[in-house]
Amino acid sequence: MGKASDAGVNLQDIMAARRRIAPYVVRTPTVLAKGLKERVGAEVALKLDSLQHTGSFKLRGATNRMLRLSPAEREAGVVACSTGNHGRAVAEAARRLGIPAKITLSELVPENKLAGIRAHGAETIIHGRSQDEAFEEAHRLVREEGMTLIDTFDHPDVIAGQGTAGLELLEDMPDIDTLLVPLSGGGLMAGIAVAAKAANPNIRVIGISMERGPAMIESLRAGKPVQVEEQSSLADSLGGGIGLDNRWSFPLVRALGDDFILLSEDEIAAGMTHLYWHEQLVAEGASAVGIGALLSGKVKPRDGGTIATVVSGCNVDMATFTRVVAGDAY
Structure with missing residues (x-):
């Protein structure tokens, strides 16, 4: 296992990010899950970043990145490519900081997330059938209009911003020995892993993703x-x-991740359903993967240990959510 500093982000970066973004983000609570201890054999803590202003943890990294732009970069504006939550975060941070923003998205993005981005004041551009094609449009805006790309996950300032959630979590629950983190591009897992391993190298950091x-x-x-x-x-x-030229999140996740779990759609749905019926939380599928991994038995607690997972966002299509938690076909 490598060191976090080898990949360009360290604990000092995350602590500086926390000071920088404090006026703009919520210090979200950590609560114990009421309905899980008996089922999984351990206390389970929930880091509720679904309570951020934009409904997801992404506001942390986007804000930290944009606060570090030069005056010239701010004037030229920013662009982001996002499946929704990052776009919403960039739009809100740009609005708060007075920076022009454009968000590129693929045609697969749910309508509720598109509307959410527009509600925060950013211009939205739909381009292509995949995230990669939407990224091409974002890069064109960088080349032709001089905008700054606010990467979804692969930038040290973004990773450091996301890692602030880990600092808060470990302050609230210092005895955690296992962290379950939703895993996509790796910004959240990388940042939290840096913070966690600095506090206790023996903490297990497990990335959870979907089979699809x-x-x-x-x-x-x-x-x-x-x-x-x-x-x-x-x-x-x-x-x-x-990103095929990934420089930051991939090396950190590879160096600091202890295990990686894939969930079926039914297992993700079980996590969403549990959070709603037993914890009274509306959570999008990505937020529920830690719970799904526990309920499925794919993650086992250590003897006497405490597990924590990040409830990373609540920006779910409510029609789909209603079907899932009612046990209907989705």
């Missing part, structure tokens, strides 16, 4: 970033590639 197009896990298996076919999933926020 898990780009980071397929890249880890291949030993390098690879493309995967993007597929529809209840955990749509975990979709998309990690």
Whole structure:
């Protein structure tokens, strides 16, 4: 296992990010799950970043990145490519900081997430049938209009911003020995892993993704970033590639991740259903993968240990959510 500093992000970066973004983000609570201890044999803590202003953890990294732009970069504006939550975060951070913003998205993005981005004041551009094609449009805006790309996950300032959730979690629950983190492009897992391993090198950090197009896990298996076919999933926020030229999140996830788990759609649905009926939480599929991994038995607690998972967002299509928690076909 490598060191976090080898990949360019360290604990000091995350602590500086927390000071920087404090006026703009919520310090979200950590609560014990009421309905899980008996089922899984351990206390389970929930880090509720679904309570951020934009409904997901993404506001942390986007805000930290944009606060570090030069005056000239702010004037030229920013662009982001997003399946929804990152776009919403960039739009909100740009609005708060007075920076022009454009968000590129693929045709697969759910309508509720598109509307959410527009509600925060950013211009939206629909381009292509995949995240990769939407990224092409974002890069064109960088080349031709001089905008700055606010990467979804693969930038040290974004990773450091996401890692602030890990600092808060470990302050609230210092005895955690296992962390379950939703895994897509790896920004959240990388940042939290840096914070966690600095606090306690023996903490297990486990990345959880879906069986349908898990780009980071397929890249880890291949030993390098690879493309995967993007597929529809209840955990749509975990979709998309990690970028073939990934420089930051892939090395950190590879160095600091202790295990990686894939869930079926039924297992993701079980996590969403549990959070709703037993914890009174509305959570998108990506937020529920930690719970799904526990309920399925794919993650086992250590003897006497405490597990924590990040409830990373609540921006779910409510028609789909209602079908899932009612036990109907989805």
